[in-house]
Amino acid sequence: MSKTIEETAACEEQAAGVSRRGFLTGGGILAGAAVMGGMLVGCAPSGKGELAETGEVAKAKGHVVHQQYICSGCRTCELTCVLSHEQLINPRLARNTVLTDVQQAYLTDVLYCQQCDDARCLAACPTGALHVDENTGARVIDQEVCVGCQTCLNACVFAPAASRIKYNPETNTCFKCDLCGGDPMCVKRCPLGASQLSWEEYTVVRPGIDDYVEKATEGALEGVTFTKEYTGPHAGKAMDEQDWALVAADGGVQVKGQVTSSDGADLRVKMHCDFKDASGNVLGSSEEHMWCMSIHEHLPLEFSFAIDDPSQIAEVVLVGDISYWVKGVDEEY
Secondary structure, X not given: OOOOHHHHHHHHHHHHOOOHHHHHOOOHHHHHHHHHXXXXXXXXXXXXXXXXXXXXXXXXXXXXXXXXXXXXXXXXXXXXXXXXXHXXXXXXXXXXXXXXXXXXXXXXXXXXXXXXXXXXXXXXXXXXXXXXXXXXXXXXXXXXXXXXXXXXXXXXXXXXXXOOOEEEOOOOEEEOOOHHHHOOHHHHHOOOOOEEEEOOOOOOOOOOOOOOOOXXXXXXXXXXXXXXXXXXXXXXXXXXXXXXXEEEEOOEEEEEXXXXXXXXXXXXXXEEEEEEOOOOOEEEEOOOEEEEEOOOOEEEEEEEXXXXXXXXXXXXXXXXXXXXXXXXXXXXX
């Protein structure tokens, strides 16, 4: 139900009566939060796409995603974010979080707000500082209204280990990715295209809820299990970024997938596929091929296998030997 002009004015007057300093002093944080929460229910800033009259929250049009196996770890996205928002060089104030795993080939991941459909942070904010941008649908925090209670930070679905919301003790406010009004600077400035804008319908991947989202391949045969047997001195440096699929083809089937190199030197990838039935019997193998892969290179692969009845195939074993490419010795084919 929409508020009358008198009710709206009362809400604004009550909100103005509790200053940021008063909120965090005197009666203490808990008392202030209780007062603000009680007074400001339904009094979020108007015109910012919060709750419709149906009670539903407008969905974001997209969010920034990070392709780990393209990233070189240069941290340009982090620097660009801070400079564009704060005009400072301070990684702690970046609206993304850069993590480098030294135990896994120094792969770098960048954490971005997922702009969740059912944003818990949005529902938890007691002041209405956290609202929905009417143009992009991004969940953003109004720095003039935020009182630094960190309720949103703790309510984030990724909290406590990796909350997508951060706190600035100098300004006593929380902050997060706001999609830069629909044209994220991190995406524009990434030299390798590792940070990308998913500007359409997307699936939120959240820990413990949907850890893995299977990608669909058109025409893929169902009920087939894929097993990977990668050997060789550098087997761990060939990463599978795209799901594997078995697709019916003229005279048999095709195995389709993709491998990405995470290493700085050229890798020699020798691969073939073994095909088994439901009892584990080997039906046959595809031809073996060899490729040379450089750092962060995406290698789309296809393996053909002739078989009259593709429904016999219950398991596909991806057999690969990964080592370094020796120039002048190895010949690519």
